[in-house]
Amino acid sequence: MIELEGLTKRYGEKTAVDRLTFSVRPGVVTGFLGPNGAGKSTTMRMMLGLDSPTSGHVRIDGKRYDQLQEPLNHIGALLEAKSVHGGRTAYNHLLCLAQSNGIPDRRVDAxxxxxxxxxxxKKRPKGFSLGMGQRLGIAAALLGDPRIVMFDEPVNGLDPEGIHWVRNLMQQLxxxxxxxxxxxxLMSEMSVTxxxxxxxxxxxxxxxTSMxxxxxxxxxxxxxxxxxxxxRLRDALHATGVNAVAADDGSLEVDGQPAARIGDVAAQHRVVLHELSPQNASLEEAFMRLTAESVEYHAHTAAQGQPSGPAPGQPQPPGGDRPTQQWGTGWKEGR
Structure with a gap:
């Protein structure tokens, strides 16, 4: 188990992590989400003792990371897949990690x-594709057969087969x-993992909370x-205390009622239905709604035919354009 209590990290006047308290329990895959700049990477680095908290603490099975003997046997992590010695072969990279943590050499081959x-x-990782680098990083995380694993963007660079494999691996663990x-x-992947x-x-x-x-x-x-x-259907539903609202596309939308009840009312009044479908929001939609006010950088699309910046003669924003952020369900990856 991973336990955070009041975890805080400040860089000068900037508070990157602000009094985080939560636990990561065994037996389930726990997703860690937040907009860019939310403090996720800083939090994970503090979990592994790579950054020191300003206040609060992290416990790995009741101990600080620096108190763990042979830590790879307790917790394995993938944070930066390409952070490997480019001159060593993949085997020797893992062998060095194994020998420094008392892990049998045979585990490297496994x-x-x-x-x-x-x-x-026997090849050097400096020639690996992004996806191969991710696989090597996952191998390092699993080297000590740990009870705790942490992955930061584990499917980055993987093809569909690799993504499916990582998903099954995490669920199996x-x-x-x-x-x-x-x-x-990758919201679409997180939602099924x-x-x-x-x-x-x-x-x-x-x-x-649960997904x-x-x-x-x-x-x-x-x-x-x-x-x-x-x-006719609106009137029939209204008579049973159900409110149906007309949508712009000509359909009706009903909140707070199961589809079966609406179908029963339609059948009783002999109203023909062409569609009766529950509409459930995606993880991405729920995430965007919750975090809308905490996104540090917002992208704005100019109206078609309109200039994207201030009108001529108007003051320019100080410091030029602000960085922009884009959220989506996927991206193109190099192999």
């Missing part, structure tokens, strides 16, 4: 085979009773109905 790199074990903590910007979510914004805790509860609490769910007789 993890290389596990991540699909056995055929390139959790099913074995291990603690699995993963940070990712994680069971629990920890969400932070501007260094502060915003949510610590299902997070989506339910931060989004709208409703039933969409299409019928050639919308007025």
């Amino acid at each position: 993890v290389l085979d596990m991540v699909g790199l056995a055929s390139v074990a 959790a099913a074995e009773g291990r603690t699995v903590f993963v940070s990712s910007h 994680a069971e629990h979510l920890v969400v932070i914004g501007q260094g502060r805790l915003m949510a610590d 299902a509860d997070f989506i339910a609490e931060n989004s709208r769910t409703y039933v969409r109905v299409r019928t050639p007789e919308p007025e």
